[in-house]
Amino acid sequence: MYRISLFVVLISRVAVALDNGLALKPTMGWLHWERFMCNTDCDADPQNCISENLYMQMADMMVKEGWKEAGYEYVCIDDCWLSHQRDAKGRLQADPKRFPGGIKKLADYVHSKGLKLGIYGDVGKTTCAGYPASLGYYETDAQTFADWDVDLLKFDGCYMDWTLVAEGYVNMSKALNKTGKSILYSCEWPLYVWPFHQPNYTAIRETCNHWRNFADVYDSWSSVKTILEWTAAHQDIIVPSAGPGGWNDPDMLVIGNFGLSHDQQESQMALWAIMAAPLLMSNDLRDICPRSKGLLQNKRIIAISQDDHGRQGYRTAKVDSFEVWERPLSKNRLAVAVLNKQEIGGRRAFAVSSVPGWKICDPKCNVTQILPQYKELGVQTLQSKMAVLVNPSGTALLTVTPLTSVRRIHHLHWQDTSIKDKHATVL
Ligand SMILES: *[C@@H]1O[C@H](CO)[C@@H](O)[C@H](O)[C@H]1NC(C)=O
Ligand SMILES: *[C@@H]1O[C@H](CO)[C@@H](O)[C@H](O)[C@H]1NC(C)=O
Numbered sequence: 001m002y003r004i005s006l007f008v009v010l011i012s013r014v015a016v017a018l019d020n021g022l023a024l025k026p027t028m029g030w031l032h033w034e035r036f037m038c039n040t041d042c043d044a045d046p047q048n049c050i051s052e053n054l055y056m057q058m059a060d061m062m063v064k065e066g067w068k069e070a071g072y073e074y075v076c077i078d079d080c081w082l083s084h085q086r087d088a089k090g091r092l093q094a095d096p097k098r099f100p101g102g103i104k105k106l107a108d109y110v111h112s113k114g115l116k117l118g119i120y121g122d123v124g125k126t127t128c129a130g131y132p133a134s135l136g137y138y139e140t141d142a143q144t145f146a147d148w149d150v151d152l153l154k155f156d157g158c159y160m161d162w163t164l165v166a167e168g169y170v171n172m173s174k175a176l177n178k179t180g181k182s183i184l185y186s187c188e189w190p191l192y193v194w195p196f197h198q199p200n201y202t203a204i205r206e207t208c209n210h211w212r213n214f215a216d217v218y219d220s221w222s223s224v225k226t227i228l229e230w231t232a233a234h235q236d237i238i239v240p241s242a243g244p245g246g247w248n249d250p251d252m253l254v255i256g257n258f259g260l261s262h263d264q265q266e267s268q269m270a271l272w273a274i275m276a277a278p279l280l281m282s283n284d285l286r287d288i289c290p291r292s293k294g295l296l297q298n299k300r301i302i303a304i305s306q307d308d309h310g311r312q313g314y315r316t317a318k319v320d321s322f323e324v325w326e327r328p329l330s331k332n333r334l335a336v337a338v339l340n341k342q343e344i345g346g347r348r349a350f351a352v353s354s355v356p357g358w359k360i361c362d363p364k365c366n367v368t369q370i371l372p373q374y375k376e377l378g379v380q381t382l383q384s385k386m387a388v389l390v391n392p393s394g395t396a397l398l399t400v401t402p403l404t405s406v407r408r409i410h411h412l413h414w415q416d417t418s419i420k421d422k423h424a425t426v427l
């Protein structure tokens with residue numbers, strides 16, 4: 001009975017993804033918004049303004065500094081790249097002063113580095129910053145992006161009648177498909193619908209490669225915490241919709257900027273990997289501290305993010321101002337993140353062997369600690385009293401590998417544990 005019900009749940013949760021062959025793993029790259037925003041003043045601030053130079057320099061850095069090798073692939077433009085006027089044929093055009101070569105030439109440059117170019121548009125009348133947007137022009141704009149050889153479209157939802165948001169996103173998805181070029185489609189559909197009703201995640205997964213659910217990330221710990229809290233509070237609704245081809249997007253990584261302590265940066269990186277989130281950094285790759293760089297390029301964390309099993313993790317317990325998040329990985333492995341939410345005092349111990357997924361340690365498992373530092377913790381059993389030490393607002397990240405081929409299906413299932421989460425106070 002157990003196996004049968006699990007089977008039914010597995011079938012029903014794997015909703016059909018947008019069939020454009022893209023985002024089979026969470027997207028990795030760089031996106032300008034959080035760090036560079038709508039800085040268009042290239043006279044006063046030529047190094048940081050939204051111009052073709054910025055993306056060319058980021059592409060150069062991505063190759064030179066190991067980002068591309070680590071898996072970061074997309075260099076993405078956000079709002080404020082546009083001219084305020086469409087051209088004589090009604091097509092969007094880049095601001096001629098800031099993008100003298102035009103987007104096609106920029107795409108060619110980025111491709112010459114073995115990277116991909118992302119661009120930004122909006123489903124409504126104007127973009128959030130007031131530039132021309134795509135309502136009434138979906139086919140024209142999709143074709144323009146395809147003609148420019150753009151690889152990803154972030155499609156915002158400002159200045160759109162909310163009752164038409166779903167239709168607009170679907171129409172643009174069809175328009176992109178019609179171009180015949182696979183363009184990764186990053187939506188904000190649920191974000192703009194949540195204030196009115198629960199979005200249809202089956203339809204969203206059929207339409208988009210990833211989708212923003214919640215407000216923009218800021219360069220602050222309170223912002224990161226709010227995103228995590230929203231995600232955990234809605235995990236029963238959103239987690240089942242994530243999988244190869246389509247992902248929940250909790251917004252950019254702000255690691256390497258000004259607002260997060262190193263422990264908090266580790267928490268963002270660990271939890272974004274657990275959430276199978278797109279890893280889109282927004283920082284200045286020309287000027288980033290080596291520790292942040294090492295964290296963003298940590299191969300073991302990236303391996304969790306990009307795991308073949310393609311499942312999003314979720315919060316499984318809240319105990320004593322700790323949060324436990326778990327993500328089922330390929331080969332019956334498990335990733336466990338323990339976040340210390342007590343923002344006073346020093347580091348505290350948490351008995352990781354009490355987490356729900358520890359049942360894969362029956363009879364034995366092997367444990368590797370990835371954060372705060374790499375350590376082989378060796379063979380453990382169901383009875384082990386293993387603990388990890390976690391700094392305030394920091395995270396311990398582990399992978400747990402079962403050591404015997406047990407025939408039972410050991411996989412932690414999100415529905416089982418989310419129900420446990422609601423009832424559990426002490427594990
Ligand atoms: C367009 O959609 C069809 C049907 O879903 C799919 O087979 C095809 O690969 C898509 N093409 C592109 C370019 O996304
Ligand atoms: C979407 O496309 C349909 C069919 O062409 C059209 O009737 C509808 O008005 C479009 N909606 C939007 C928001 O563009």
Ligand SMILES: *[C@@H]1O[C@H](CO)[C@@H](O)[C@H](O)[C@H]1NC(C)=O
Nearest residue numbers: 199200201202203204206207
């Ligand atoms: C959600 O979208 C799916 C796929 O487009 C559709 O079949 C289903 O009827 C929709 N559900 C609701 C409640 O509208």
